[in-house]
Amino acid sequence: MRVGILGGGQLGWMTVMEGKRMGFKFSVLDHDPESPASKVADRWFPPERVEDFIKASEVITYEFEHIPQEVLEKVYDLTIPSVNLLELKRSRIREKEFYRKEGYPTPDFIISSGDRLSEDIKTFGFPCVVKAEKLGYDGKGQYRVFYSEDVDYILKNHHSEEKFLVERLVDFNFEFSLIGVRDSRGNRKIYPLTVNYHEGGILLYNSTRALQIKEAEEILLSLMENLNLVGLIAVEFFYTWDGKVLINEMAPRPHNTGHYSLDGCYTSQFENLLRAVCGLPLGSTRLKAPSGMVNILGLSLEDISLQELLSVDGSKLYWYGKSKKPRRKMGHINITATTEQELEEKIERLLNLIYSHEPS
């Protein structure tokens, strides 16, 4: 099977590695030949060679949502999941309006723009979260607003005509995510629930929990049907103090909160994406053992001690080979344990080992 991947980041890198193991051949479309996935793929193409990329691929998938429109138009026919799903993700406003229209629970929101933002927020009420409409991931273009003065800071970074989503700040009990996979015959499987911990809008760590939240599973199954998805979908939820389940956001691709599946599950999210888009039977999403993941943010291999990290029983290092930038996702550690309690202790230990080395 010859698979094309739009985007060369670590999600593509893990997809390529899982597929190469099975004898698949990969092409990656990315402007950077040194991106993680570009380096391990059989062929790399820059965006201006999208026609050659298409010729090299029997099927195309994506690991990144923010793909230029002109590329999406060209790859449309070969791409799974459907390019249409990315339309929803091109605008945070469109995504939220979709949830409202279809009756999926999500934090209350209004739509605003730079010139009306101060006024709209005063009416909507504090505290709230203001999100720029476009190009947002890993907390980019997101602001928590507690006082009127916070709005001035936002407006310094954006044009007055820009559109914003203004959401109620949810005081949640915990954040969790579910990842689902669906094939072209409509078969669906759900990965175990993970509880997630973000810091400044970036996932820091997560771990599986023997916890079934029926309402969230039903939302996920319904979303897969509703979107006629073939491939993966990850949905991040808030679980509020009064027991409500609210969708924070979704992504129709492999997801950082599913990295643990490489070591924790019978079939990883990456392999199941490939199985789904290549028309192969979906693999079991069952858990072998409680497992989790700790992101390594903004640190190089020289900043961490492999001696210490690998001495944590059951830790597996994934290193993406990217150049270091503050808070950038440089790698992660998957961790497996016998019990959930042991798992939490190991995650705590890994966090201490990784981040106590950070220059203060």
Added chain:
Amino acid sequence: MRVGILGGGQLGWMTVMEGKRMGFKFSVLDHDPESPASKVADRWFPPERVEDFIKASEVITYEFEHIPQEVLEKVYDLTIPSVNLLELKRSRIREKEFYRKEGYPTPDFIISSGDRLSEDIKTFGFPCVVKAEKLGYDGKGQYRVFYSEDVDYILKNHHSEEKFLVERLVDFNFEFSLIGVRDSRGNRKIYPLTVNYHEGGILLYNSTRALQIKEAEEILLSLMENLNLVGLIAVEFFYTWDGKVLINEMAPRPHNTGHYSLDGCYTSQFENLLRAVCGLPLGSTRLKAPSGMVNILGLSLEDISLQELLSVDGSKLYWYGKSKKPRRKMGHINITATTEQELEEKIERLLNLIYSHEPS
């Protein structure tokens, strides 16, 4: 870490893939740039460029025993496990004499040569196994001898001055193997026992068994010390009907009977080899779930049905990308299950799916 690997086969391929995940860089020395490991390594060198291969490597290890003497002499200083261990493996006679000298149990044997073989076997007794001294793996150069006439067949394939090992044919209850890993500080870990099924001298499948054979573990631990091993050692044993443990052979490298560890254990044999030779702490060899492996011998991707194989819950395909030859190891499937009984049923199903497609 820049690691050099002597040999480009599938053992090297899996070692490279496990190490690349951790950010290691690999060079492979092999005459074939299209060998499995050559294709995934960062750099490939043919044997005549061994000096450049050495310059590119901080540490060197091997995935194959039959490395030319002139190469071994040049890589000696950088190579872990010690090149001295390969001396034992260059001659089946030397290996067996080592076991006898050190008091390790092994099937009874004599040493013979082409011109004396018929006579020696008559004295030693039938049935026996005759093994050519050199270059033997996967059943090559091995013959079961039940009658005097069988010797004539052997002598057609070998020179009269060639040396042979003549072993008692052991009527064993089962074959099993243990894989151990030892670091330079003398820390040792043992992988779970697997029961192995060979066909015509080639491993067909194996699976973990919750069975501890203390005597075999002690032999393995003693061997690691005795050989002052840093790295992996795999020992294949016979378990006789009267409860004796006999060493069949050993290999100081990753082993086909340890492939399951990629999906079944906290740390794979390949990662632990890299950890040992790079001076990193050894990883846990514990089992996540009962698991096993089925070799795909002499078949291409077109000869098997991925649809069927991947529909077996918990199966993971490893495809080496080699050209097809009769009985050649082309790939394998790792399989994980909840119980040993479920595991055996799945292996049975995989064997039927793979080999019922073989042209008769």
